[in-house]
Every structure is written in structure tokens, then in C-alpha cells.
Amino acid sequence: MGYNGEERAFIEWYPRGYGVGFKVKERLFETQTKYQRLELYETEGFGKLLVLDGTVQLVEVGEESYHEPLVHPVLLAHPNPRRVLVIGGGDGGTLREVLRHKTVEKAVMVEIDEMVIEVSRVYLNVERGAFDDPRTELIIGDGVKYLKETDEKFDVIIVDSTDPVGPAKLLFSEEFYRSAYEKLNERGLYITQAGSVYLFTNELLDAYRAMKKVFDRVYYFSFPVIGYASPWSFLVGVKGDVDFRKIDLERARGLELYYYDPERHETLFQMPRYVRLLLESGDEGE
Known part of the structure; x- marks a missing residue:
């Protein structure tokens, strides 16, 4: 896994020998932060590539294919998303998309690794002023701890974490979900990416x-994401009477999205048949 200098390529290897790779021009930056190994590359055709602990986080050209489906479906499904919490997302792409919604009055972002934010500010064309937006409250800290201890309530909670394996597993635990549920308002939506x-x-x-x-x-839904072993999965938790299958197309019209198509919102829910059957097998009798 990782950079091959002879081949001038970065390859992320997934289970069972499946790999996703990019041809690279050069390695721009590498450091061991307090929490993880951070690498940055210039690719041949996709701009800069951000890698954490050997896993692709994003490429500049096409990063919206991840950030758009993570953010806009839930914000458009919520009737009035005014207060939004983002956990993770140090590159700033998720925060950027959240702030495109005029209803949002406050966006709190909690990122544990300050170095990811700093490197993204300097090298990547992703956050585009989102960190400095007056509606943004940026907190450097542990998202699990923050959610457990905060007194604030939110309309939407977005978890933009690394894969649901290793250190990020806490963000996919029942205990964490209960903390999130408690911190949602009476009508609230929670979304997380959930891996390949x-x-x-x-x-x-x-x-x-x-x-x-x-x-x-x-x-549950899936979306093809550039740089990931797609299709990539997402999970949405609902509190109250919000219907995630219905979105506000009037609010969507001013967004000018590139990947996620609000007018075809129903296509999000396509899932390979065997995966759908596995997911629904536990629903019997409910």
C-alpha cells in the first residue's frame, strides 16, 4: 500500500487484492501528525491527492463526488436546517458544501487533527473560504467527546470520517449513535459515510x-466516488418525522451541483441486490 517511486504511482489496496491508484508527478508533503501519517501528492490528471494512514481521502478534481452526496441530500430533506455539526472533514470540503445553504445559520466543525486543516489550507483548493466564514465555529478536538459533552442541539449531524475500520470504529458504534440522536433537535438527520x-x-x-x-x-444509499472503491455507501439516521426520500427542489435549484442530482434523488437508493437483501434481512418482523 502506498507510493511506488519506480512506477510513480500511489495505490491504495483494499481487501481481497482490489486497488485504487493514481499516477503521480511528485510527492509534495509528508509528515507524521499526532494522530496519523499524512501525505500529499500531485497527480497527473486529478490535481492534488490527500492521503491519511495510507488511505485516499480525496483528489482535488472530483472531490465533489463525495462531498455533494454527503451533504446536500440531508440538508435538502430537512425542512429547515439552521444548525449543522460536522465531525471530521479536515479538508473543509464538507463544511464548504454545508455553507452553500442559505438556511444555515451556524456550522460547527470538530476535527481532531489540526495538521489536516493546516495542510489543506496551504496546499488544497477545497475549503474555499469555509473555515473563515462567520457562520463557522471550528473546534480542534475529539468528535466523540464533543458530542457526548456539548449542550448544543443540531438539525443535521454529518460525520465525515475515515473508513469504518481501525481508529474510526468508535464513530460507528451504537454508543456514538445514541449521543448523536440525543443532540439532534426533534426533527433531525444524521449522515455518515460507511465504506465500500x-x-x-x-x-x-x-x-x-x-x-x-x-x-x-x-x-442507506450509494454513490460513485472518484478515488474510492466505488460504489461508496452512506447511512442516514432520522429523528422525528423527516422523510429523507423527499427533498426541497426549490432550495436545490440555486446550488448548481455537479454530481448529485436533486431531480433524480430517488436514484441514490439503488443498491446491489445481494447487499439490499443482506441489509433488509434484519428488518423482518419489525
Whole structure:
């Protein structure tokens, strides 16, 4: 896994020998932060590539293919998303998309690794002023601890974390979901990325079942993300009477999105048949 100097390529290897790779021109930056190994590369055709602990986080050209489906479906499904919490997302892309919504009055972002934010500010064209927006409250800290201790309530909570394996597993636990549920307003939405549909199927199933124990309803969907072992999965937890299958198309019209298509919102819910059957097998009798 990682950079091959002879081949001038970066390859992320997934389970069962599946890899996602980019041809690179050069390695721009590398450091061991307090929490993880951070690398930055210039690719041949996708701009800069951000890597944490050997896993691709984003490439500049196409990063919206991840950030748009993570943010806009839940904000457009919520009737009035005024207060939003982002956990993780140190590159600033998720925060940037949140702040495109005029209804948002405050966006709190909690990122544990300050170095990711600093490197993103200096090298990446991703946050585009989001960190300095007057609606933004940027907190350097542990998202799990913050959610447990804060007195604030939110309309939407977005978890933009690394994959649901290793250190990030706490963000996919029933205990964490309960903390999130408590910190949502009476009508609230929670969303998390949940890994590769094909290669992290078991992790997706575990997260879905844990969320089902906590939220009033849970939805799953997938989206093709540039740089990831797509299709990539997302899970949405609902508190109250919000219908995630219906979005506000009037609010969507001013967004001018590139990847996620609000007018075809229903296509999000396509899932390989065997995965859908696995997910729904635990729903019998409910």
C-alpha cells in the first residue's frame, strides 16, 4: 500500500487484492501528525491527492463526488436546517458544501487533527473560504467527546470520517449513535459515510444494524466516488418525522451541483441486490 517511486504511482489496496491508484508527478508533503501519517501528492490528471494512514481521502478534481452526496441530500430533506455539526472533514470540503445553504445559520466543525486543516489550507483548493466564514465555529478536538459533552442541539449531524475500520470504529458504534440522536433537535438527520459497498459490506451491515437500534428510521444509499472503491455507501439516521426520500427542489435549484442530482434523488437508493437483501434481512418482523 502506498507510493511506488519506480512506477510513480500511489495505490491504495483494499481487501481481497482490489486497488485504487493514481499516477503521480511528485510527492509534495509528508509528515507524521499526532494522530496519523499524512501525505500529499500531485497527480497527473486529478490535481492534488490527500492521503491519511495510507488511505485516499480525496483528489482535488472530483472531490465533489463525495462531498455533494454527503451533504446536500440531508440538508435538502430537512425542512429547515439552521444548525449543522460536522465531525471530521479536515479538508473543509464538507463544511464548504454545508455553507452553500442559505438556511444555515451556524456550522460547527470538530476535527481532531489540526495538521489536516493546516495542510489543506496551504496546499488544497477545497475549503474555499469555509473555515473563515462567520457562520463557522471550528473546534480542534475529539468528535466523540464533543458530542457526548456539548449542550448544543443540531438539525443535521454529518460525520465525515475515515473508513469504518481501525481508529474510526468508535464513530460507528451504537454508543456514538445514541449521543448523536440525543443532540439532534426533534426533527433531525444524521449522515455518515460507511465504506465500500463491495469491500466493506460487513462494516456497512454492522453500522446499519447499530443505527437501527437508535434512530427512528435508517436509510442507506450509494454513490460513485472518484478515488474510492466505488460504489461508496452512506447511512442516514432520522429523528422525528423527516422523510429523507423527499427533498426541497426549490432550495436545490440555486446550488448548481455537479454530481448529485436533486431531480433524480430517488436514484441514490439503488443498491446491489445481494447487499439490499443482506441489509433488509434484519428488518423482518419489525
